[in-house]
Amino acid sequence: MKELTDRQRAIYGYIKDFIxxxxxxxxxxxxxxxxxxxxxxxxxxxxxxxxxxxxxKKRTNRARGIELPKKVFPSSAHTAHLPVIGSIAAGTxxxxxxxxxxxxxxxxxxxxxxxxxxxxxVQGDSMTGDGxxxxxxxxxxxxxxxxxxxxxxxxxxxDATLKxxxxxxxxxxxxxxxxxxxxxxxxxxxxxSIAGILAGVIRKC
Numbered sequence: 643m644k645e646l647t648d649r650q651r652a653i654y655g656y657i658k659d660f661i662x663x664x665x666x667x668x669x670x671x672x673x674x675x676x677x678x679x680x681x682x683x684x685x686x687x688x689x690x691x692x693x694x695x696x697x698x699k700k701r702t703n704r705a706r707g708i709e710l711p712k713k714v715f716p717s718s719a720h721t722a723h724l725p726v727i728g729s730i731a732a733g734t735x736x737x738x739x740x741x742x743x744x745x746x747x748x749x750x751x752x753x754x755x756x757x758x759x760x761x762x763x764v765q766g767d768s769m770t771g772d773g774x775x776x777x778x779x780x781x782x783x784x785x786x787x788x789x790x791x792x793x794x795x796x797x798x799x800x801d802a803t804l805k806x807x808x809x810x811x812x813x814x815x816x817x818x819x820x821x822x823x824x825x826x827x828x829x830x831x832x833x834x835s836i837a838g839i840l841a842g843v844i845r846k847c
Contacts, residue, residue: 646697656668657692662746662747667706670705698710699711722747724745724746724759725745726745726763727760748844761844762782762802764778768823769820771821780843781840781841783839783841784837785838785839788836790809793806793839794816796835796837797837798816798828804840805826806818806819813829
């Protein structure tokens with residue numbers, strides 16, 4: 643396989659992640675929209691270069707005709723299937739949805755050992771101080787308690803949010819790392835629980 647340019651590497655990474663997530667390849671128009679390539683011929687030229695270098699195969703006369711050689715996928719013995727459950731807000735809390743949006747196939751080395759885990763999609767910019775951006779996938783280790791300052795996936799009256807956990811004697815503060823957001827205060831009597839602790843973040847290209 644020949645070396646890729648930065649642009650080709652980004653497009654290849656997008657195609658690979660798209661196939662792993664959706665179980666089918668993106669269309670030329672989807673690739674063009676993702677990389678702001680106005681012309682479909684521009685996308686075709688990029689795909690032709692990837693094919694010449696051995697990174698993809700193209701089947702003609704198909705809208706989703708991109709294939710990846712089997713060797714680019716990790717061995718199933720060292721992979722895990724991570725369910726992405728609904729969404730989690732990094733701004734104002736949003737309704738927690740217990741539906742699996744997609745399943746990510748990732749290297750087991752990226753996951754905490756001997757732990758039950760799930761993933762939630764980040765929405766909003768309240769955790770940018772920790773390098774957590776909107777659209778990232780937050781890997782959550784399931785547990786019901788946390789230490790002061792840890793980033794938790796918290797459920798408040800059925801809404802989910804990703805914040806730093808700061809308990810005190812009669813209240814709990816959930817603090818953002820973006821200074822433009824005020825803390826969320828949880829008072830006695832509110833329906834509050836910790837769904838888990840942040841164990842990692844995946845940024846999809």
